[in-house]
Amino acid sequence: ISSxxxxxxxxATMEAAAFKRLYPHEYYAKFISEGARPDGRPxxxxxxxxxxxxxxxxxxxxxxxxxxxxxxxxxxxxxxxxPDPDAPDRGFLDVVVEFPPMCSASTRPGRPNEDAHFVARRxxxxxxxxxxxxxxxxxxxxxxxxxxxxxxxxxLDHDGxxxxxxxxxxxxxxxxxxxxxxxxxxxxxxxYGGRKxxxxxxxxxxxxxxxxxVAVTTALYRKxxxxxxxxEEEALAEATVTVTMxxxxxxxxxxHKPGGTAEASETDLMHCVAACRLNLEARAKAVDGAFx
Amino acid sequence: RLGDSRPPQDARSDPTMTLSRExxxxxxxxxxxxxxxxxxxxxxxxxxxxxxKTKVMCGVYGPRQGGPGTDKVEFDRGRLDVDVKLATFAxxxxxxxxxxxxxxxxxxxxxHRALSGAVMTETFPKTTVDVFATVLEANGSxxxxxxxxxxxxxxxxxxxxxxxxxxCTVTRNRRTTTTTEVPGGGADGGADGGAEGGAxxxxxxxxxxxxxxxxxxxxxxxxxxxxRLGEASQVVATGTWDGESLDDAVQLAASGCARVDAALxxxxxxxxxx
Numbered sequence: 001i002s003s004x005x006x007x008x009x010x011x012a013t014m015e016a017a018a019f020k021r022l023y024p025h026e027y028y029a030k031f032i033s034e035g036a037r038p039d040g041r042p043x044x045x046x047x048x049x050x051x052x053x054x055x056x057x058x059x060x061x062x063x064x065x066x067x068x069x070x071x072x073x074x075x076x077x078x079x080x081x082x083p084d085p086d087a088p089d090r091g092f093l094d095v096v097v098e099f100p101p102m103c104s105a106s107t108r109p110g111r112p113n114e115d116a117h118f119v120a121r122r123x124x125x126x127x128x129x130x131x132x133x134x135x136x137x138x139x140x141x142x143x144x145x146x147x148x149x150x151x152x153x154x155x156l157d158h159d160g161x162x163x164x165x166x167x168x169x170x171x172x173x174x175x176x177x178x179x180x181x182x183x184x185x186x187x188x189x190x191x192y193g194g195r196k197x198x199x200x201x202x203x204x205x206x207x208x209x210x211x212x213x214v215a216v217t218t219a220l221y222r223k224x225x226x227x228x229x230x231x232e233e234e235a236l237a238e239a240t241v242t243v244t245m246x247x248x249x250x251x252x253x254x255x256h257k258p259g260g261t262a263e264a265s266e267t268d269l270m271h272c273v274a275a276c277r278l279n280l281e282a283r284a285k286a287v288d289g290a291f292x
Numbered sequence: 293r294l295g296d297s298r299p300p301q302d303a304r305s306d307p308t309m310t311l312s313r314e315x316x317x318x319x320x321x322x323x324x325x326x327x328x329x330x331x332x333x334x335x336x337x338x339x340x341x342x343x344x345k346t347k348v349m350c351g352v353y354g355p356r357q358g359g360p361g362t363d364k365v366e367f368d369r370g371r372l373d374v375d376v377k378l379a380t381f382a383x384x385x386x387x388x389x390x391x392x393x394x395x396x397x398x399x400x401x402x403x404h405r406a407l408s409g410a411v412m413t414e415t416f417p418k419t420t421v422d423v424f425a426t427v428l429e430a431n432g433s434x435x436x437x438x439x440x441x442x443x444x445x446x447x448x449x450x451x452x453x454x455x456x457x458x459x460c461t462v463t464r465n466r467r468t469t470t471t472t473e474v475p476g477g478g479a480d481g482g483a484d485g486g487a488e489g490g491a492x493x494x495x496x497x498x499x500x501x502x503x504x505x506x507x508x509x510x511x512x513x514x515x516x517x518x519x520r521l522g523e524a525s526q527v528v529a530t531g532t533w534d535g536e537s538l539d540d541a542v543q544l545a546a547s548g549c550a551r552v553d554a555a556l557x558x559x560x561x562x563x564x565x566x
Binding site for chain 2: 056075104108
């Protein structure tokens with residue numbers, strides 16, 4: 001498909017794809033000025049999301065989330081370990097985010113992705129700040145054994161807003177996780193799958209997930225707010241703001257604007273919060289839907 | 293050509309002399325294969341392959357400028373770079389390390405050697421084609437699933453290849469009490485694909501071993517094969533073999549490769565016609 005694009009001040013015709021490659025900002029601005037984006041969405045619309053659970057048989061819990069074309073897989077493995085002596089009744093949550101080289105054209109093997117650490121810390125923050133995960137609920141035997149939740153989030157296809165999809169995947173994987181049954185004897189030795197004291201007790205318990213934090217990322221581009229940017233839009237954006245809200249209660253639990261060349265005014269930030277509120281229910285429902 | 297000298301499946305898998313494995317398969321049965329292409333929107337070509345519970349996803353980028361460390365460019369041919377990662381949750385048990393180091397490097401180089409036989413690097417001189425794969429779940433034959441995924445992804449990316457590469461592993465396992473044998477009337481010692489009576493006792497050749505079978509194997513051979521051309525691009529044999537049993541094993545692997553090749557072609561055909 002070719003169309004005629006005119007570069008101001010110079011009459012030249014070239015295919016849309018070539019124009020996009022050579023003048024990405026001009027190409028994008030043409031859409032934004034009409035209130036739409038190259039993929040047809042209005043500026044304020046987020047992409048549809050879908051969630052599937054139990055996708056990795058080797059993990060205790062897992063989930064696969066797609067937001068548009070962004071695909072993220074999360075897996076939870078539980079390990080029993082010794083607690084910190086200063087906090088004998090608290091377990092651990094270790095979040096690792098990986099961008100394997102296959103997920104985008106810009107990730108290369110051997111070079112750790114700068115975003116990976118940021119996304120991991122934001123997911124951790126969201127889970128604790130919303131009280132979705134309470135470390136005190138992870139004790140097996142106080143002072144001796146606690147659960148360590150190893151949460152690994154892999155981005156399989158990076159088409160923007162990985163944090164949004166990653167948080168949904170993390171939540172779904174945590175809710176999907178089956179905690180193995182363990183028994184601690186008098187000497188403090190732990191055995192997996194020991195004899196159940198009560199036959200009615202289920203073999204595997206669940207991790208208590210008390211909240212449903214949802215993140216929505218908005219990009220700032222030439223004074224416009226672009227909700228749920230895809231990979232190309234993220235590359236052009238001057239700054240991004242991610243707002244995290246708890247779907248149970250509707251409170252804001254986090255807001256991050258990691259640098260960027262543009263400043264966000266208070267009104268901009270309020271719009272970002274509104275964008276999050278608009279998409280809160282849909283995303284929380286997508287996660288709940290996987291468990292029906 | 294490999295695989296031609298094997299009698300058809302029916303004659304060999306006489307149910308009265310069939311070895312049954314943990315998952316109920318016969319010695320010569322492959323696990324169900326699922327192939328889907330176009331799974332990574334960012335990549336030029338991509339594929340997802342499942343061999344029952346073994347799951348591998350692969351993305352191909354390029355031809356493009358090579359990554360760091362590829363400054364030395366050959367003027368008449370391009371580079372094929374392969375990197376395979378094993379997800380931390382891919383194996384059952386404790387969570388694996390993020391960077392597996394040597395194991396991943398060796399795996400990557402085996403995939404690279406298998407693909408090199410087919411990829412026509414002279415069609416993209418001075419540039420690099422990157423093949424990136426991630427093993428999402430490892431339950432035996434990860435190498436074979438990765439090579440199959442890479443083949444399909446390369447094909448979707450439009451990288452010129454002499455043929456599709458498929459791979460299959462055959463292991464030689466000692467028959468133990470867990471593998472039950474149903475004796476039958478016809479005492480054909482070769483009916484299950486190369487039973488060997490020897491000082492060590494009878495062995496069986498198992499096609500497409502699952503994780504447990506691969507771990508318990510005495511010896512194994514992995515064959516990377518271009519089915520239409522009838523050429524092997526890589527054969528890796530571990531353990532001790534005598535000539536005849538190795539030949540049997542390679543023939544068996546080739547028949548497995550034919551199945552993988554058929555699945556790849558079917559998936560590629562349906563993605564083009566869709």
